[in-house]
Amino acid sequence: MGKLFAIGDIHGCNKELELLLTRLPFKDSDTILFLGDYIDRGKDSKGVVNTILNLAKKYNVITLMGNHEQMFLDFFYDKNTLEAGAFLFNGGTTTLSSYCSELGNFEFPKNHLDFFNNLKLFHETDDYFFVHAGLPELPLEEIKQRPLIFLEQFLWVREDFLKSNYQWNKTIIHGHTPILDATLDNQKINLDTGCVYDGKLSAIELPEKILYSVPKINEEATGPEIPGRRRSVRYSIVLPITIDLGEGQAFFETINFSDHGMLIYTITSIELAFTANQIIRGIIGSTKSQAYFTGRIKRVEKKATGSFLAIEFIQRPACINPI
Template sequence: MNGRLIAIGDIHGYNKSLQTLLGAIEPTPDDVIVTLGDYVDRGPDSKGVIDTLIRWGRKTQLVPLLGNHEEMMLNVVRGDEPHHAWLRYGGIDTLESYNFDGDLNFLPPEHLQFFDSLGDYFVHGEFFFTHAAYDPGLEMDQQPAELLRWHSLRAGIPDPHFSGRTAVVGHTANHEAEILDIGHLICLDTNCYGGGLLTAMELPSKHVWQSTPEGVLVR
């Protein structure tokens, strides 16, 4: 691989933080940028985050994964689930960023296309990427959606995957804004929406970029 492999943790509507990281990383057409899901909800500019990801997706090899917050939003938009749970977990912030006027068809076509493109997992070399977790004994195409998008590492850290690959995940926010790295698993959710940091990590070097919620680069 000529380019870099870089993962970015849960963004949650913090577009300034995302723009700061991408500006520092300066992705090239040869780089693979894996975003681990949860682009929307809780932060101030979910719509801006999607605009930024779409724009950078034209310049680099963006691999966006589906988070539980996108799943909740899409279930509401498609009429498959009531809105109560999504609104309780940050959906109101997302609706406000889209200037919601009561019409559930609030997503622009380009944004709908982006959300439809989100993957469940991504495998690259010695690493695999999911939003939340995985079953260590199953092939990636057999993984339950519940584990991929909803399992909290506080409820139990999975054993190493039988493939020997290192897992890179988000979802479980570290309230001290620290990266969890236990060897076979790395969690990059460093609690940006809770006042922590947004984190990007290059692999396998583990070089890190981090930004505050206000968009200040700290490393």
């Protein structure tokens, strides 16, 4: 029986992935398992997927779903949702940039969409259970019988799982929560060492529990600039906007949104006095995903249907609780 190599969160860091793969001593009989979060934040999400697909042509490769792949699918199938907004605010614009054609369109190859749509929620061996984020405090057999019920824990959980002393009778190998160095104990092994945050990309060889890592190669990831054009891509997406008025709030919705600004219209019935060049601050989104922004009003239009503001970001949206 061959060995198994598990790899932590990649987040678009394809050069680091390629370098790490050259250092892993896997053979034809071995298995390479990825713990999810292949995309977002880093510069080359498309390259990461290509690297994994090419690897799968030669070796036994297992790919798990991460929360960022779930957010991508939410965005891809319905852009007018808060979940789609969560994708954009959590590094999704760099993923879109990597899939941007010379004409400014986002082109997702069929084999890449198949990749995203066929990711596994978990994998297990005799001694190990692999999942992106973590597990509920329940026996593994019960979890496996009703996996969709526990999707939130598989993809999103942090503190409840990390602090748990529950005995699952197998070592849980996961990522999702970035740390400085991979943890090694008999209960949990965390392989997310924050490569995209100037940390490392890490892997483990099993059953020997040998750790491998490569450092971040510093490159600036930018938003999706269209080749040959000066302006960034605008997404037609409806998101709630709350603007701080000092002694109150005004409520808007987006008409479109880009990495550099947005066009919004008021859903507040009272008359609002906004002027060009005015600096405003507020929150984009609600409930699960919210992002602070600071912007300058570039244009104000008042129509019978309400006030429209064209806003240029001074401080790009930053998630209140990054995910």
